Amino acid sequence: MxxxxxxxxxxxxxxxxxxxxxxxxxxxxxxxxxxxxxxxxxxxxxxxxxxxxxxxxxxxxxxxxxxxxxxxxxxxxxxxxxxxxxxxxxxxxxxxxxxxxxxxxxxxxxxxxxxxxxxxFDGNKIVEVGNVIINLENRSVHIEEKEINFNRKEYDILMYLITNKARLVTKAALAEHVWGDHIDQADSFDFIYSQMKNLRKKLENATINVEAVYGVGYKLQIS
Amino acid sequence: MKLLNYTSRYLALLLLLLISVWAVLFYYAMLDEIYDSLDDGLENQKFLMVERATEDPSILLQDDPEFKKHIYNFTPISKETYQNFKESYRDTLMYMLNEKDFEPVRVYESAAVYGDKYYKLKIITSMVEEDDLVQHLAVYLIGLYLILLVSILFLNNLLLKRIWKPFYSLIDQLRKFKIEKGIPIVIQYTPIEEFNLLNTTVEKLIRKSSDSYIAQKQFIENASHELQTPLAISINKLELLLENNDLTKDHTEDLATILDNLGRLTRMNRSLVLLSKIENKQFEIEEEVDFAILTKHIVADFEDLAEHRNMKIKIVSNHLLKLQINEDLAIVLLINLIKNALVHGKKGSEIKIDIQPNSLQISNFGDPESIDETSIFKRFATASNSKKSTGLGLAIAKAIANRYSINLSYNFNKTHNFLLEFPSGD
The missing domain is CATH 3.40.50.2300 (Response regulator)
Structure with missing residues (x-):
């Protein structure tokens, strides 16, 4: 490309x-x-x-x-x-x-x-990472053929991390992307943590997992 | 007090004083003249009496000390008395039948000689009634005073108003003048030198302030723009560096700290750009924005942050509240106020948003010490210890509110309250 x-x-x-x-x-x-x-x-x-x-x-x-x-x-x-x-x-x-x-x-x-x-990729609306299959059109996520329900933020976080896979994504970048620019003045980006916890739980059976890097940011790992 | 009334008041006082003094002087001068003329008349009367006495000596003998029959009386006196006699005029009181009261009369005392006989001659004449005179004089003078006063006021109002017109026009424009609006002052022609001087001075001053205001505005905007690129380069370089897998924990954390601070710098910079843009009247597009719906959306966006701080945002009443406004700015306004409540509010407490038909209030619990109400909306007036706050959020909110004639105020009453009062009428 x-x-x-x-x-x-x-x-x-x-x-x-x-x-x-x-x-x-x-x-x-x-x-x-x-x-x-x-x-x-x-x-x-x-x-x-x-x-x-x-x-x-x-x-x-x-x-x-x-x-x-x-x-x-x-x-x-x-x-x-x-x-x-x-x-x-x-x-x-x-x-x-x-x-x-x-x-x-x-x-x-x-x-x-x-x-x-x-x-x-007008025809190709499917993203496949490890055993996770994401349909971009209807924003559905399947892990091992089983549909898992992701809420909007969890889905956005997952997609963002997949887009930047194997790269450290800082909390600030993630927060601004998912929660919008106006979250910028919030006193810390720690509030991401609870969403991240839910996301990890939903990725339990997936071959990908979100790794926290020294409290600085996150990285998507494919095992 | 208006200048016009001010001068009029002094003029009125001065006139009162002048006329009072004048009245006293005039009164005595007139009285003096009257006495003079009366005394002349009396003296003339004496000569007439003396002449008459030679024709009709009987008048010398009549004894009428009370002046019941005549206005004169002869009294025989000795030669010595005659020789030492001094003519005199004096005032006395006499009962007047017509007035049924004692009235002043003028008495003239003189001496005359007929053959070897000596006489004292007394002649009276009715006097001017001083109390009446004073009364009438006073009435006329008060009349004069009032006429003068009315004409001065009239003249002041008519003439001075016209003369001072350029001045009042200038004052009126200065009162309405707002440097950020950039509307120049229109100077009226005036033939009066002082006003011309004032006008040109004001004009020069305003042009100078406007120029420096614009320069300052542009400086902030340009400086902020120029800062974006180096910031972008630094942030991206560090992000690339962070992707390096060989970094130790300490190095990664150090890099993250630098990135955090660069992020803060970026936010501050963006806020400054936003502030100057609001003040520069960019954001022209306006539409009708429903604040109730907007509030709901924004509150939903902040849910995670609120939850993290163990706080709740509660919209307590939800009236219809609409305003013609740029939607982006409306969002920024609400976001900044809600975020302020979230960041400075007490952990575990509740934030209340009360939407009324004409106002919107955001209240949060926090440290009880009241914040200075006047400086809270100033730039960088950050009172908190929150390191991530740019100190510009409330200044931006205030600028947006001002732009749309919304009154944004702060008060403390158990909770910190930020109240938006919307302009009524539209």
Whole structure:
């Protein structure tokens, strides 16, 4: 799967590239408007991570270009300027998502995967991890052929961890993803613990399990 | 007290004083003139009497000391007395038949000689009635005073009002002036130099404050934006580092602590951006938001956090409460207040949300010491020891409330109460 990163900040670019390459994506990167439009003109990408504030042009223009060229890759706008205006304009111009900086790497993966799923696997709505089978359409979870009932939060946590499997997901990243951004000022993210306990109980017969890492975060382990 | 009335009051007092002094002076001057003229008349009378006596000496003999028949009387005197005689005018009282009262008369005493006989001559004339005079004078002066007063007030109101119009216009605009609204002050033309000076000074001052206000606003917004990228880089680098499986427990925990603090910095930064955005009047889209439904949703979102703190959020009454507002801001407003109650509320206690047709109150138990009601909504006025609080939550809530003319107030009465009073009418 091919991903293009358009980002003028070299370190930001490096972080994203490094993290995405770990997931075995084929990552290409450019850092200005002109080389981005060149690449877009020549190649097809499954997903483009697009910074709007480029030194030699507005990233929104690239969206227009993509539309004109009839490219059907997904686009996630990555912007330091969390502006409602840009968000609406971007989504209006065909972007799939808008991710304001700073974001958690785990969140980036979740968004990229969501876009990929939406764009590329229209027929494939099943995710299989170990002996756990998840139907994305009706959000049902089967373990060893037996349906287990997950509530919304448990399901979201599970999906988030599966998306970021074998990677340490911090409590903050998890809380913000599942409970929403506004949970941010809560005095600690320890409240996740009770949901996590229930989730673990439901995964009793699964070959995957959620491992707590030094009270810092969680990691999905496949045995 | 208005300037206009202020000057009028002093003018009235001054006039009263002036007219009183003037009345006294005028009275004595007039009295003096009257006496003078009476005395002249009496003296003239004497010459007439003396002439008449030569034609009709009988008048010299009549004895009428009480002035019953005539207004004159001759009394024989000795030569020595005559020689030492001094003419005199004096006032005395006499019974007047018409008035049926004692009234003042002027008596003129002089001496005359006929042949070898000497006489003392007394002539009287009726005097001006001083009490009447004073009374009439007073009435007329009071009349004058009132007329003057009315005309001054009239003039003040008509003329001064017109003269002071630019001034009042300026004051009115200054009163309504809000720096965040950015509506400039409109200066009226005035030929009066002082007002022009005032106007230009005020104009300059306002332009300067507005400029620095805008600059400050932009600075906060720009600074916050510029901070996002380095924050993002640091957070992501650390997250990548955390994924490294070789890290020891201590290293992992240290990294987590750094990440936590960067997260706090991010939240603070986002809050600052949000604050400036609210103050910059972004978030233009408005819709009718049902606060009762919204509250229910938000309370549900916070269920886990509440449970973790062993607290309960109870919506005690649930009236219909709607307002035309940007939905995102309405959410932020409620979230910040509910979160504040959750974070600062006593563990194991209950948070009450009371929704009335025109207000919404969130109450929580907490440390009884009352918080300063004026500074609680200020930025970074955090009183708690909670390290994760940005100190901006209530400032943001206040900014949103202000933006939509909702009155947000705090009071302590066994519980900490945050009350939102919605504008009535729409």
């Amino acid at each position: 091919k991903i293009l990163i358009v980002e003028d900040e070299p370190q930001m670019l490096q972080n994203m590239r490094q993290s995405l390459e770990k997931e075995h994506y084929n990552v290409e990167a450019v850092s200005d408007f002109s080389s981005a439009s060149e690449k877009i003109g020549v190649y097809n990408y499954d997903c483009i991570l697009l910074d709007i504030g480029l030194p030699d042009g507005n990233g929104l223009e690239l969206l227009k270009l993509l539309k004109k060229l009839n490219k059907d890759g997904g686009v996630i706008i990555v912007s330091a300027k969390d502006s409602l205006d840009d968000r609406l304009k971007g989504l209006d111009l065909g972007a799939d998502d808008y991710l304001p900086k700073p974001f958690h790497m785990a969140e980036l993966h979740a968004r990229v995967k969501a876009v990929m799923r939406r764009r590329n």
